[in-house]
Amino acid sequence: MYISLQGISKQYASVWAIDRVNMAIAKQEFVSLLGPSGSGKTTLLRVIAGLEKPTEGRVLIDGQDVTELPPHKRGVAMVFQEFLLFPHRTVRENLAFPLRMMKMPKAEMDERIDWALGILSLQGLDGRYPNQLSGGQQQRVALGRGLVGRPKVLLLDEPLANLDRELRQEMEVEIRRYQMKLGIPFIYVTHNQEEALSMSDRIAVVNKGHVEDFAERTTLYDKPKTAFIAQFVGRSNKFEGKVTAADGGSCTIDAGGLSLTASGNGGLKPGDAAFAFVKNEKVALAPEGFVGEDNSLPCTVRDVILRGAYAEYLLETSDGLGLVASRPRSGEGPSIGHAVVAHWASGDVDLYPVKPDLGLRR
Amino acid sequence: MAKGNIARKLQKPALIGTMLICYLFLYLPILHIGLGSVSKNYSFPYPPQLTWATFEKLAENTLYQTALGNSLLIGVLTALLSTLLACLATMGLLRHAGRHTVKFLILFIAPLFVAEVLLGLSSLIFNGLFLQLGGNLFSAILANTVHCFSYALLIIATQLYRYDWRLDDAAMVFGATPLRTFFEVTLPLIWPGLFGAFIVCFIMAFNNLEISFYLLGATPTLPSVAWGALRYGIKPELYALASGVNVVVFLVLGVMFVLMRTGAVRFGHKPERERSAI
Ligand SMILES: Nc1ncnc2c1ncn2[C@@H]1O[C@H](COP(=O)(O)OP(=O)(O)OP(=O)(O)O)[C@@H](O)[C@H]1O
Ligand SMILES: [Mg+2]
Numbered sequence: 001m002y003i004s005l006q007g008i009s010k011q012y013a014s015v016w017a018i019d020r021v022n023m024a025i026a027k028q029e030f031v032s033l034l035g036p037s038g039s040g041k042t043t044l045l046r047v048i049a050g051l052e053k054p055t056e057g058r059v060l061i062d063g064q065d066v067t068e069l070p071p072h073k074r075g076v077a078m079v080f081q082e083f084l085l086f087p088h089r090t091v092r093e094n095l096a097f098p099l100r101m102m103k104m105p106k107a108e109m110d111e112r113i114d115w116a117l118g119i120l121s122l123q124g125l126d127g128r129y130p131n132q133l134s135g136g137q138q139q140r141v142a143l144g145r146g147l148v149g150r151p152k153v154l155l156l157d158e159p160l161a162n163l164d165r166e167l168r169q170e171m172e173v174e175i176r177r178y179q180m181k182l183g184i185p186f187i188y189v190t191h192n193q194e195e196a197l198s199m200s201d202r203i204a205v206v207n208k209g210h211v212e213d214f215a216e217r218t219t220l221y222d223k224p225k226t227a228f229i230a231q232f233v234g235r236s237n238k239f240e241g242k243v244t245a246a247d248g249g250s251c252t253i254d255a256g257g258l259s260l261t262a263s264g265n266g267g268l269k270p271g272d273a274a275f276a277f278v279k280n281e282k283v284a285l286a287p288e289g290f291v292g293e294d295n296s297l298p299c300t301v302r303d304v305i306l307r308g309a310y311a312e313y314l315l316e317t318s319d320g321l322g323l324v325a326s327r328p329r330s331g332e333g334p335s336i337g338h339a340v341v342a343h344w345a346s347g348d349v350d351l352y353p354v355k356p357d358l359g360l361r362r
Numbered sequence: 363m364a365k366g367n368i369a370r371k372l373q374k375p376a377l378i379g380t381m382l383i384c385y386l387f388l389y390l391p392i393l394h395i396g397l398g399s400v401s402k403n404y405s406f407p408y409p410p411q412l413t414w415a416t417f418e419k420l421a422e423n424t425l426y427q428t429a430l431g432n433s434l435l436i437g438v439l440t441a442l443l444s445t446l447l448a449c450l451a452t453m454g455l456l457r458h459a460g461r462h463t464v465k466f467l468i469l470f471i472a473p474l475f476v477a478e479v480l481l482g483l484s485s486l487i488f489n490g491l492f493l494q495l496g497g498n499l500f501s502a503i504l505a506n507t508v509h510c511f512s513y514a515l516l517i518i519a520t521q522l523y524r525y526d527w528r529l530d531d532a533a534m535v536f537g538a539t540p541l542r543t544f545f546e547v548t549l550p551l552i553w554p555g556l557f558g559a560f561i562v563c564f565i566m567a568f569n570n571l572e573i574s575f576y577l578l579g580a581t582p583t584l585p586s587v588a589w590g591a592l593r594y595g596i597k598p599e600l601y602a603l604a605s606g607v608n609v610v611v612f613l614v615l616g617v618m619f620v621l622m623r624t625g626a627v628r629f630g631h632k633p634e635r636e637r638s639a640i
Contacts, residue, residue: 051531071534084532088550097546101537149536 002027002185003048003153008057010043017043019209021057025187025202030179032188032196035206036232041189042081044206045155048187050074061152072101077151079159081189083142085130091117091141092126098149116144119174135162140171147178154179156188160195172198193233197221205229227352230277237283237323239276240354243268250346257319261294266351273354282348283325285313288339294346299323301338315342392608399601416602423599429582430603435499436583437568440506444563445556447507448514452522453548467519474512481509482576489577497579505577506567513566514559521555 001024008021018040025031033041046052048059050071058067066074077098085094095116099109117123120140130138139162146154159175160168176199179186190196196203197217204214205228213225224230231238241255243265251265253274260276268274278295290296299315307326311333315323325342327333334340394407399416401407420426451470459466473481485505489495495504529551533543549556571585578586584603591600 046531049535051535070540071531072537072539075537076535078532078535080528080532082528084526084528086529086532086547097533097538098536101542145536 001025002029002062003187004060005044005048006058006060008044008047008054008059010040010047010052011055016055016209018047018054021209021211023204023211023214025185027185028180028183030176030186030188030199030201032190032200032203033206034190034193034196034203034233036191039206040209041191041206042157045078045157045187045189048153049076049078049155075152076155077146077149077153078155079142079146079157081157081161083130083138085138085141085145087130090127090129091122091133094130094141095126095144095148098145098151102149112148116148119147119178120144136164136167139163143171143175147182150182151184153184154182154186156186158189158191160190168195169198175199197233203233205232207232224277224350227275227277227355230275230350230352235280235324235326236277236350237280239278241274241276243270243272243274246270251351253351256321258297258317258321260349261346262349262351263294263346264351266353268351268353275352275354277350277352278344278348280312280324280326281310282344283323283342284344285325285327285334286341286343288341290341290343292343294344295349296341296343297323299340299342301334301336301340304333304336313340315340395601396605396608399598399605404598404601405596416598417606419597420599420602420606423597425582426584426587426599426603429584429587432499432578432581433568433584436503436506436570436574437564439503440510440567441560441563443503443507444510444514445518445560448511448518448559449552449556451511451515452518455519456522456525457527470515471512473508478509478570478572479576481505482573485573486576497577497581499578499581502574502577502581503567505573506570509570509573510563510566514563517559517562518552518555521552521558525552 003023003025005021005023008018009016010018021044023031033044035041043052047054048061050066050069050073054067058065060066061074061076086097089097092113095113096109099112104112113126117126120143122137122140122144125133125137130141133141139159143156143159146156156175160171163171172195175186175188188196188199200217202214203217203220205212205220207228212228213220215225220229221234224233230236239253239255239258239260241253241258241260243251244254244259245252246265246268248265249263251262251268253260253262253276255276262276266274286292286296288298297317299317301313302316302322303314305312305314306329310326310328313325313327313334315325317323323342397407397410398404400410400412400414402411402413402415404416455463455466455470482505485501485508486497489501489504490497493501495501525548529547530543533547534540538546569585571589574583575586584607588600591597
């Protein structure tokens with residue numbers, strides 16, 4: 001593997017910001033680190049960049065152990081969460097910085113900079129100072145500064161956080177394109193699951209300093225390995241209850257009076273506390289009186305939220321249990337106040353044992 | 363209503379008057395010496411009778427010239443040394459001291475509270491006993507640096523406190539060695555602080571009497587010569603020297619003002635001004 005993180009931990013005073021992280025990343029790969037705020041994503045990037053020395057573990061880049069190497073000898077580049085453009089340098093000078101450090105000849109340097117200005121639509125702004133640019137423009141300069149030097153790895157720390165939605169989606173496509181063109185691994189930090197899902201080959205879900213799962217994006221979405229991933233990736237209905245019956249093929253859970261059937265038992269035994277997740281888009285709606293699939297639940301439509309191509313139906317059972325169903329908007333859906341039956345296949349129920357939350361390693 | 367009007371009308375003249383009084387308070391003594399230096403009767407130049415006599419005397423007086431040279435040397439070298447040391451100390455303090463910052467800071471600025479006379483005396487004894495340095499210029503520069511260092515540290519710390527060290531991280535990730543990072547990124551952004559510290563240290567060391575007095579022995583400096591002149595009668599050379607130094611200071615200020623106005627020199631980075639320039 002091109003990059004390999006072996007048992008990386010980082011301790012700050014009393015907390016472990018990252019805890020025994022193992023990852024192996026191939027040369028052509030686009031990897032996202034997805035996790036909530038404070039989960040240790042930035043710290044992990046800083047360890048890879050050499051700005052932070054891991055308390056434990058080793059970092060290997062291109063077969064070389066770089067754990068002891070200072071950042072300027074690692075040949076990596078980073079797009080910082082706060083941009084960190086040099087305020088006393090113009091856009092062009094900012095872009096030239098990595099190239100000057102490489103002692104690149106002037107002509108080649110100009111060519112590279114013009115290429116970066118071009119792909120990032122920054123032409124005409126090259127004489128400006130960072131504080132004369134909008135947030136989005138600064139972000140693009142930061143991205144350009146990461147790309148011009150053709151580094152061994154590009155580390156990106158939420159580079160699109162400050163852009164509006166339209167520009168963000170445009171940039172997602174562009175970033176993915178540069179990654180494929182340059183053929184170097186990108187490690188992309190985000191707390192936005194859509195961003196991670198749209199660009200990455202593989203996604204590592206980071207939670208409280210450890211990697212919950214590092215898997216292909218489809219696997220991660222369709223077969224979440226832990227309750228945390230099921231909750232964090234995609235939008236799901238969450239149920240908490242007790243297992244009433246379990247055999248090899250299926251499992252029944254009693255969640256506050258509601259009986260759920262799931263295929264597979266997730267290693268659970270009767271009497272165990274369990275979480276069950278059903279993705280919003282797996283919940284289908286049928287007219288009142290419908291019986292059939294493994295799980296069906298009579299509900300009333302409380303509200304309908306329009307999301308463009310699909311609509312979210314906020315449902316409520318007679319017991320006051322809330323439920324969300326996302327359906328494509330084809331034809332007339334049920335409207336507010338209508339009685340419907342929400343139903344889903346037992347195969348669409350993801351089951352996890354309820355584990356005590358251990359929090360950060362101390 | 364009428365009362366309010368009068369108050370408002372008086373406001374502006376009152377402001378201007380206060381300003382004038384302040385300026386007179388500040389500059390009358392200097393003007394008096396200046397006038398004296400170019401007058402026949404330098405001790406009471408009213409009405410003035412212009413002559414360059416005092417300056418001619420100064421040009422002949424080697425004691426005053428040596429004193430000026432020595433003071434300049436002490437000023438410049440002390441300022442350089444204290445600024446350099448204070449810059450290194452501040453960087454260490456802000457980057458690496460972590461939660462011990464305040465403790466270290468207090469130890470660094472404690473010399474401020476040692477009386478100058480005491481500092482001069484103890485430096486004389488220490489330098490003589492342990493460094494085998496008799497009373498000479500070098501010894502005086504060291505002792506002045508001890509004193510100026512703390513001021514320089516305070517001035518530089520206020521500037522560096524606002525500095526975002528992550529800019530250094532960015533430079534290093536993009537291939538700059540720590541030294542290169544300092545000269546390419548840190549220094550261009552913090553030099554106004556260093557410059558301010560240099561100027562303050564220079565002025566303090568240039569004018570210092572108490573510390574230098576103990577360490578210089580017979581080597582003259584401007585303050586010591588001026589002090590001596592008090593006892594042996596104020597000579598016309600002193601007038602010329604005082605106004606000469608003042609003229610140089612005002613010239614330097616004037617040049618800096620022009621340079622800043624034309625934009626040839628910028629004091630640090632002024633985001634607001636640049637933003638409004640587009
Ligand atoms: N220099 C530091 N000293 C002490 N604790 C730190 C330091 N840097 C980070 N931490 C702690 O480490 C944990 C992880 O921080 P990190 O910045 O890596 O989170 P993150 O996942 O990047 O969050 P965000 O999405 O908000 O940027 C946090 O609890 C943070 O408080
Ligand atoms: Mg972060």
